[in-house]
Amino acid sequence: MDTEVSARAAGPRAGGGATGWEGVTGSVTGSDAALKRFLHGLPGVDAVGLEERAAVLGTRSIKTSAKAYAIDLAISMIDLTTLEGADTPGKVRTLCAKGMRPDPGDRAVPQVAAICVYPDMVAVAKDALKGSGVQVASVATAFPSGRAALEVKLADTRAAVAAGADEIDMVIDRGAFLAGRYLEVFEQIQAVGEACVRPDSSRAHLKVIFENGELATYDNIRRCSWLAMLAGADFIKTSTGKVAVNATPAGTLLMLEAVRDFRRMTGVQVGVKPAGGIRTAKDAVKYLVLVNETAGEDWLSPQWFRFGASSLLNDLLMQRQKLATGRYSGPDYVTVD
Amino acid sequence: MAFAYAPAPESRAIVDIAPSYGLFIDGEFTESADGRVFKSVSPSSEEVLAEVARAGERDVDRAVKAARRAFATWSALPGAERGKYLFRIARILQERSRELAVLESLDNGKPIRETRDFDLPTVAAHFFYYAGWADKLKYAVTGRSPMSGTSGPDPKPLGVAGQVIPWNFPLLMLAWKVAPALATGNTVVLKPAETTPLSALFFADVCRQAGLPRGVVNILPGYGDAGAALVAHEDVDKVAFTGSTEVGRSIARAVAGTRKKVTLELGGKAANIVFDDAPIDQAVEGVVKGIFFNQGHVCSAGSRLLVQESIQDELLDALKRRMSTLRVGDPLDKNTDIGAINSPEQLARITELAAAGEAEGAERWAPACELPSSGYWFAPTLFTGVSQAHRIAREEIFGPVLSVLTFRTPAEAVEKANNTPYGLSAGIWTEKGSRILSVANKLRAGVVWANTFNQFDPTSPFGGYKESGYGREGGRHGLEAYLDV
Numbered sequence: 001m002d003t004e005v006s007a008r009a010a011g012p013r014a015g016g017g018a019t020g021w022e023g024v025t026g027s028v029t030g031s032d033a034a035l036k037r038f039l040h041g042l043p044g045v046d047a048v049g050l051e052e053r054a055a056v057l058g059t060r061s062i063k064t065s066a067k068a069y070a071i072d073l074a075i076s077m078i079d080l081t082t083l084e085g086a087d088t089p090g091k092v093r094t095l096c097a098k099g100m101r102p103d104p105g106d107r108a109v110p111q112v113a114a115i116c117v118y119p120d121m122v123a124v125a126k127d128a129l130k131g132s133g134v135q136v137a138s139v140a141t142a143f144p145s146g147r148a149a150l151e152v153k154l155a156d157t158r159a160a161v162a163a164g165a166d167e168i169d170m171v172i173d174r175g176a177f178l179a180g181r182y183l184e185v186f187e188q189i190q191a192v193g194e195a196c197v198r199p200d201s202s203r204a205h206l207k208v209i210f211e212n213g214e215l216a217t218y219d220n221i222r223r224c225s226w227l228a229m230l231a232g233a234d235f236i237k238t239s240t241g242k243v244a245v246n247a248t249p250a251g252t253l254l255m256l257e258a259v260r261d262f263r264r265m266t267g268v269q270v271g272v273k274p275a276g277g278i279r280t281a282k283d284a285v286k287y288l289v290l291v292n293e294t295a296g297e298d299w300l301s302p303q304w305f306r307f308g309a310s311s312l313l314n315d316l317l318m319q320r321q322k323l324a325t326g327r328y329s330g331p332d333y334v335t336v337d
Numbered sequence: 338m339a340f341a342y343a344p345a346p347e348s349r350a351i352v353d354i355a356p357s358y359g360l361f362i363d364g365e366f367t368e369s370a371d372g373r374v375f376k377s378v379s380p381s382s383e384e385v386l387a388e389v390a391r392a393g394e395r396d397v398d399r400a401v402k403a404a405r406r407a408f409a410t411w412s413a414l415p416g417a418e419r420g421k422y423l424f425r426i427a428r429i430l431q432e433r434s435r436e437l438a439v440l441e442s443l444d445n446g447k448p449i450r451e452t453r454d455f456d457l458p459t460v461a462a463h464f465f466y467y468a469g470w471a472d473k474l475k476y477a478v479t480g481r482s483p484m485s486g487t488s489g490p491d492p493k494p495l496g497v498a499g500q501v502i503p504w505n506f507p508l509l510m511l512a513w514k515v516a517p518a519l520a521t522g523n524t525v526v527l528k529p530a531e532t533t534p535l536s537a538l539f540f541a542d543v544c545r546q547a548g549l550p551r552g553v554v555n556i557l558p559g560y561g562d563a564g565a566a567l568v569a570h571e572d573v574d575k576v577a578f579t580g581s582t583e584v585g586r587s588i589a590r591a592v593a594g595t596r597k598k599v600t601l602e603l604g605g606k607a608a609n610i611v612f613d614d615a616p617i618d619q620a621v622e623g624v625v626k627g628i629f630f631n632q633g634h635v636c637s638a639g640s641r642l643l644v645q646e647s648i649q650d651e652l653l654d655a656l657k658r659r660m661s662t663l664r665v666g667d668p669l670d671k672n673t674d675i676g677a678i679n680s681p682e683q684l685a686r687i688t689e690l691a692a693a694g695e696a697e698g699a700e701r702w703a704p705a706c707e708l709p710s711s712g713y714w715f716a717p718t719l720f721t722g723v724s725q726a727h728r729i730a731r732e733e734i735f736g737p738v739l740s741v742l743t744f745r746t747p748a749e750a751v752e753k754a755n756n757t758p759y760g761l762s763a764g765i766w767t768e769k770g771s772r773i774l775s776v777a778n779k780l781r782a783g784v785v786w787a788n789t790f791n792q793f794d795p796t797s798p799f800g801g802y803k804e805s806g807y808g809r810e811g812g813r814h815g816l817e818a819y820l821d822v
Binding site: 043044045046048049050052053056059060061062063064065066067069070073257288289292293297300 | 789
């Protein structure tokens, strides 16, 4: 792989002090042709081998102390999400209360990482979460399809940031990606990154959603990972949760390899967020095993790994109670929010 | 480490190992004629698992006579009836798979993850597969089509098969031997390896449970002398052996000039060839699976990594990083990747060859890993700077030791891969389909894996070129070795 990888300095992360790769004017992202050549030059992905590796890691048996650690870690990594047309301020406030105190009966349960809502609910969430340390994440850029003019996407982002969003979950233009217009996708991510900058020049963290289910091939997922990281993503995220195929262990494993390799090459660490379809504690623990044995323990914190989920939290709570008491208390002993 | 996996041991309670076992002859467990016994030891703890009767020449004779008696009725059964027995055995093996997996891990030292997810499912699959052939033999090997409508006699079984199997996949090697032999109407006398006799003896119990007629399967635990007596027995019609090339040679000599049909599945020194356009992450997984699967106790192990020089550094970095995550230890822990070396003798051989690698100037590397204090262990090890002349590039180590060599062009890769007296298997890693086909055609190896390694399937024939042996096991081809065609 080309060790001369560099990107144009305009990425959102550039604000964090340009050293090394960020300061170098990039040949890789200098033109559509160069970017395409770079992305298509990444090592291919053998689907059978990738899925086999994910399946083997799925057989790890996580018990007792390791399970307790994993459950609490998973809870602290959740972006507790409601993205429904029917969302109301009341619904969002309840979810915020749940995120701050997941188990009313047990103060030792960690709070979730963030509450994830649509942009118009950001103010409500921000207010409800005040002082808690739980972040407000907002989807933006014409989520989930991303089919809108760039100005609309940027306005969507700015509105969410202005309303107090700490994190922006943008969707890429899958149409442009699949058509091979990689530089356009790259520039859009950069532009959204710039829209994340607040008047005081601090900025909201940027998560870039690929919608793996629409990218369809593992080669595309690897290319998209590098594209987004070069463009300055703080996190790369699998899915919107709104299409048929969402987060999969194999797709997430591949993205973990990408962030691992990217840090090795550039020194820049990027987070990973699988989202959609992760509903059980057992699944969550499998994902943590993938993190542990692929990217490594540096990624085992909410700063670098998140779960986009809604029903996962209650299953983690039930498993936590089971581990503590030795029995299942049942769904009526966790709150429905 | 932040996320330290707590011990997750599979329970031993599911398997009930008796203090002593006899030989299984003519449907009965019996003592050996001279009363000799030996101990089967768990290589991970050095605990004695059971005392086992040790077969000698007179026992071999008894067993072959029993198999001969059983042959008349067994071979006369309609194929569909023999198939029923095999299906029954396959189902019982599935039902008892957890028990047998634990037993195999204890006796062999291999991790429960492998016995549970590979050995036992593949064992059952072999019986299911050959059960299906039992009533279709006339289409299997004669070239006759089921669509042609012509009828005719079934090809004939050979008679009594003497089978000698190794310790690396005790029950799976048994399945490879016994399933096609029974499906084709032969009866068998099987000698398991002296370090791993227990699963074969449990298989004897499975045969009884399935109601298999007495004498059709006979199991003779013992040492090389029993194997030699079996091979040399004048009433054995077919010899099947899996093991070292050295023993294979002596078997070939012993049967030379007799009517006996022979298949030999012997050693290997497979090249795993990684081209610069390979899917790197999967290639690293494949290299790991190629050499560290079953502690490297695999005849088809990818023990020579041939990596294109232009990606050597990148690939080795990734490989070392991956090797550092391998979990070595208690075979019964469900998270163990690498278990114990099967015997002190094998450990001594691996240690000796690894020392020779260092002495000859190759650079040795192993990840930091703590090995258990009792039992026989060897850390996953990598040698770089290996040349074709080094012993570790030429001799079969049969352990978790990988020799890394480089090449510059596809032609050089092929030349180096073929530059070995062995020819059992090889691996090719490239995203270019045409290169897979062109290289595979030039490799002198019985099995060539493309973008994968150490995949086994009952439908696929397996066997070697050159000094890796002759004959094929598995698939339709595996039937031929047991039929008079």
